[in-house]
Every structure is written in C-alpha cells, then in structure tokens.
Amino acid sequence: MGLVQRAIETTGLPTIGITLQREITRRVRPPRALYLRYPFGHPMGEAFATAQQRTILVDALRALESVSVPGTILEPGYRWRRHRFA
Amino acid sequence: MIPGDLGNRVAVQLFRRLPWLGEAWARRRRVVEADFVPWAPMAKPVRESVIALVTTAGVHRRADPAFDMTDPDGDPGFRVIPVDAPPAEVRITHKYYDHSAADRDLNVVLPVDRLRELAAAGLVGGVAPRSYSFMGHVDGAHVRTLMETTAPEVARRLHADGAEAVVLTPA
Numbered sequence: 492m493g494l495v496q497r498a499i500e501t502t503g504l505p506t507i508g509i510t511l512q513r514e515i516t517r518r519v520r521p522p523r524a525l526y527l528r529y530p531f532g533h534p535m536g537e538a539f540a541t542a543q544q545r546t547i548l549v550d551a552l553r554a555l556e557s558v559s560v561p562g563t564i565l566e567p568g569y570r571w572r573r574h575r576f577a
Numbered sequence: 578m579i580p581g582d583l584g585n586r587v588a589v590q591l592f593r594r595l596p597w598l599g600e601a602w603a604r605r606r607r608v609v610e611a612d613f614v615p616w617a618p619m620a621k622p623v624r625e626s627v628i629a630l631v632t633t634a635g636v637h638r639r640a641d642p643a644f645d646m647t648d649p650d651g652d653p654g655f656r657v658i659p660v661d662a663p664p665a666e667v668r669i670t671h672k673y674y675d676h677s678a679a680d681r682d683l684n685v686v687l688p689v690d691r692l693r694e695l696a697a698a699g700l701v702g703g704v705a706p707r708s709y710s711f712m713g714h715v716d717g718a719h720v721r722t723l724m725e726t727t728a729p730e731v732a733r734r735l736h737a738d739g740a741e742a743v744v745l746t747p748a
Contacts, residue, residue: 492633492713492747494720497693498728499631499743500615504735508745527719531589531674534746538682541691547693551744552623552701561614 502577505573507551507558509534516564524564525551529571536569543569598671617730619742621702628696629705629740630660631731633673633713634679634686634748638662650717653727657734658708660689673714674748686746703741713748 493516500522507523508533510516511531516524518566527547529536536543547569569576619626635644635654645652658667664683669676679685687708695701709731715723735743 492711492745494629494724495633495711495728495731495741497611497615498724499735499745500617500734502729502732502736503617504732504740505617505619506743506745507690509747511747520614522616524615528705532748533678533685534634534678534748535685535688535691538678538685544684544688544691545694548688548695548744549700552670552695555619555623555742558618561616 493524495520496521502570505555507554509547509551510564513564513566520562521553522561525554526564526566527569536576537572538577543574546576585672589673596699614661621741623702624700625702625743626741627703627705627739628692628701629735629743630686630687630689630692630708630737630746631710631735631743632708632748633711634674634676634746635669635712636683636687636710637667637669637670639668640664644712646670646672648719649720651713651715653712653715653719653722655727655731656710658687658710659704660693660704660708671712671714671748676748686748688744689745692744702741703739705735707718707738709734 496506500506508521510524510526511529513526535547550567641656669679684690693706695705
C-alpha cells in the first residue's frame with residue numbers, strides 16, 4: 492500500500508496511510524503513516540465500533556496537518572480490544 | 578479443497594489472532610526499498626479540504642469484476658467505488674486476509690461513513706465522490722504495472738475528482 496501512497500503523493504496530493512506493518516512501512520517510506528498494532532483486516536478497528544473508527548480517522552486527518560517531517564510514522568498506541576474510545 | 582488453499586486459510590486465521598505475527602512476517606518480506614520520501618504539503622486545513630479514500634483491501638462493487646485471486650502475484654488493477662454506493666452493492670474479494678469484520682461493516686477497511694459524518698460536522702471540507710480500491714498483495718511483474726500504470730491512473734482520477742488530500746487504508 493505504501494507504493495500506491497507514494498505514487499499519489501508524487502503527483503502533488505498529500506497522503507496519510509494507516510499501517511498495520513511498521514517494519515514494511517519503515518522500508519517503503521511513505522510520506523506520512525499512522526501505525527496501529529492491530530491484526531490484518533482491521534485498519535480502522537472493529538466492526539460497528541463507531542467511536543474507534545472515528546478516532547482513528549481523525550488521527551489520520553490531523554496527521555495531514557501536523558506532520559512536517561517526510562517519512563514520519565505516528566504511533567497513537569491504542570491497544571487492540573483494550574483501549575476505550577469515547 | 579487443495580492443500581495450498583487450506584494452508585493459506587490457516588495462515589489468514591493465525592495472522593488475525595496474533596497481531597505480532599504480521600510484524601514477524603514483515604521482517605522477512607521482500608519489499609521495494611525507497612531512497613527518498615515524496616512530499617506534497619497541505620494547501621489548506623483539512624476542514625477546508627476535499628478528502629478521498631483509497632484502500633488496498635480488495636473492495637469492489639458487486640457489479641464489477643472481482644480481483645484475480647488465481648494469479649499468485651496478485652491483481653495490479655483497481656476498482657472504483659462511489660461514496661454513496663449502498664453497502665449491499667459492495668463486497669470484498671481477497672483471500673490473503675480475514676475480512677469477516679469488514680464484510681459486516683465496510684468502515685473497518687474503508688471508513689466512508691465516518692468520513693461523511695466528519696464532513697457533515699464541518700471537520701472535513703468535503704468528501705471526494707469516489708473511493709478507489711486495489712487488492713494489495715501485488716508481487717512480481719505486477720509491481721511494475723502498479724507503479725507505472727494503475728497507481729498513476731488512480732492519482733489522475735483523484736485530481737479529476739477534486740480530491741485535495743487522501744487517506745489510505747491497507748487490508
């Protein structure tokens with residue numbers, strides 16, 4: 492996915508990518524990434540967990556404005572099925 | 578059922594139940610290593626920007642062809658999903674991850690409803706009219722097709738759609 496992200500960013504569109512694979516992201520080097528230690532298939536969290544999905548999306552959107560160093564990987568640290576989202 | 582497919586299904590379940598296994602797998606996986614980082618600055622705040630979604634989770638409309646699951650190097654193509662497509666018209670074809678949660682709630686991999694809510698609340702300037710999906714898991718000669726043809730084509734379409742920033746989600 493990082494390759495697609497890089498291809499889009501290269502055309503002048505700012506991008507943020509959620510990633511569940513920190514090591515691959517470190518090597519592929521997309522411009523902005525948000526890493527979650529979640530299982531494959533759950534980049535936005537769990538089904539019907541509206542608050543969780545919204546929080547992750549807002550985090551990603553904020554990163555578009557806050558990240559100033561290319562290649563930054565943010566880690567909010569939400570623990571899978573442990574963190575309580577409000 | 579052929580043994581290779583059974584093995585894949587067992588692996589999919591293991592990756593779902595053991596998040597750290599994905600990291601172990603990633604350390605061994607061959608990837609295209611990058612020597613520079615592309616960068617496009619935000620032209621204006623998110624609350625004034627049109628946001629588009631792109632995923633590599635194998636999402637497509639039922640009316641469109643499914644992603645090719647028979648080619649071991651994957652399918653380098655993409656599918657277009659209108660943001661107002663009813664959930665019943667959208668499905669996922671991808672045998673390399675457990676999409677049972679996303680089958681019940683597409684927002685698990687493509688947060689269209691959450692993005693529209695943020696736009697309605699004024700936190701996002703607008704929602705691009707279309708999302709784009711790849712299947713991920715692209716390897717071999719298809720990587721070149723992805724990088725030289727299909728990913729740039731999606732970028733062109735995103736610009737044409739009026740997108741001003743893009744959120745990408747993996748499988």
